[in-house]
Amino acid sequence: MRILILVGFMLGIPCLSAAQADKSSWANLNTLQPGQKIQVVEMSNQRSAGRFLSATEAAITLQDHSGERTFQKQNVRFVWLMRNKHRVRNTFIGAGVGGGIGAGIGAATPVAVRFTSRGPRKRRYSPLPASSSAPPLAPFGPLTK
16 A cells, blocks of 8 residues: 555656746746836846836846846846745744744653763663672672562
8 A cells, every 4th residue: 555655656746847837937027017026136146136117028127226227138047036034033933933842852851861962871770789688690689589
């Protein structure tokens, strides 16, 4: 049964990748709405961010802080659609969740099992109690009651 499921997933992966849209087509710029935030990366790796104005078959135009800028198609390496991402907020949420999980695991772990830099720390127990009259070769303490 596991093999059948695995084969199904293996055959399904190429179908999913073929169904994805071609993201590298210049025609995709026509789906942008005027006013959306974009970033244009030129062939010289110079980045320009601003609001999308228009796109033709030969160029893309955006509005940045210095005015309208037009980039010719042959000079454009990437065009990124910039969404409103809350990176700082998401960083604090992730840190809080990770810290909470770590504190919970640390509180639930017994002291004798905590790890050191050399691996798990094991407590050494003497095989013989201090007041035992058992022979020294008995591995688990006195053999008599």
